[in-house]
Amino acid sequence: MNAMLTPVNSSIGKKALVGVTGMLLVLFVLGHLTGNLLVFAGRNAINEYAHFLHEMGHGVLIWVVRLGLLGVFVAHLALAILLRFENRRARPVRYAHEDTVQATWASRNMLLTGLVMLFFVLYHLAHFTLGWTSPVTFKGAFPLHGPDQLPDVYRMVVLGFQNPVVAGLYLVAQLFLCLHLWHGAGSWTQTLGLNRGKLRGFTSLIGPVVALVVLVGNSLIVLACLLGIVSV
Numbered sequence: 001m002n003a004m005l006t007p008v009n010s011s012i013g014k015k016a017l018v019g020v021t022g023m024l025l026v027l028f029v030l031g032h033l034t035g036n037l038l039v040f041a042g043r044n045a046i047n048e049y050a051h052f053l054h055e056m057g058h059g060v061l062i063w064v065v066r067l068g069l070l071g072v073f074v075a076h077l078a079l080a081i082l083l084r085f086e087n088r089r090a091r092p093v094r095y096a097h098e099d100t101v102q103a104t105w106a107s108r109n110m111l112l113t114g115l116v117m118l119f120f121v122l123y124h125l126a127h128f129t130l131g132w133t134s135p136v137t138f139k140g141a142f143p144l145h146g147p148d149q150l151p152d153v154y155r156m157v158v159l160g161f162q163n164p165v166v167a168g169l170y171l172v173a174q175l176f177l178c179l180h181l182w183h184g185a186g187s188w189t190q191t192l193g194l195n196r197g198k199l200r201g202f203t204s205l206i207g208p209v210v211a212l213v214v215l216v217g218n219s220l221i222v223l224a225c226l227l228g229i230v231s232v
């Protein structure tokens with residue numbers, strides 16, 4: 001048992017686990033974006049995709065994935081907060097002149113942008129998964145759609161983002177996600193010692209590229225619905 005907890009007990013182990021869980025979350029965000037972009041392929045495409053996810057393994061696999069994702073998310077956040085406390089304890093008095101020439105705003109504010117993401121995900125679940133924040137536009141409120149009688153996820157997303165306040169909240173959240181990924185999506189390469197020598201040029205681009213792809217992709221979905229380019 002003790003051996004299993006060793007990585008959590010050391011700072012380096014915690015850092016590595018934050019990196020691994022972060023990498024899994026990046027894969028989820030990219031996969032989720034790819035699926036959501038199906039909104040541009042039309043109602044049937046995104047509804048069939050959502051139906052496929054819900055029916056995976058007779059509806060059991062979706063719960064395995066959901067619980068796994070929740071575990072990874074909680075571990076990522078808890079370890080990041082623990083690391084921050086440990087660093088503060090090790091250096092209670094801040095340097096008079098912080099040596100942060102190399103550090104970007106994004107890298108210095110990972111905890112802040114991460115906590116904003118926590119609130120965004122809670123709101124997002126209440127919005128699209130549970131239908132608490134706008135029950136009238138929730139897919140559960142619609143009659144089933146098409147010959148296959150699928151829940152209308154397309155309609156829920158389009159109607160959701162037609163509300164400028166909701167669209168605005170999502171767009172602001174995407175900016176924070178972009179800042180978080182700018183540093184976070186590539187920092188695992190540092191933990192694994194891959195950002196040295198010839199590889200450095202390539203690995204230092206991973207974070208910014210992933211961050212911009214996610215920002216542009218997610219924002220396009222929101223803006224297309226808000227501006228009526230994609231409509232019900």
Ligand code: HEM
Binds near residue numbers: 032036124125
């Ligand atoms: C504009 C961007 C986004 C759109 C259009 C979108 C859309 C959706 C929709 C429609 C669902 C419910 C699926 C269903 O019940 O069939 C969902 C669930 C979810 N989304 Fe997003 N999403 C977006 C961004 C994000 C981001 C940035 C994150 C994470 C940082 C995220 C995390 C989740 C999670 C964790 C779920 C719950 C998955 C589940 O119910 O199994 N989403 N999203």
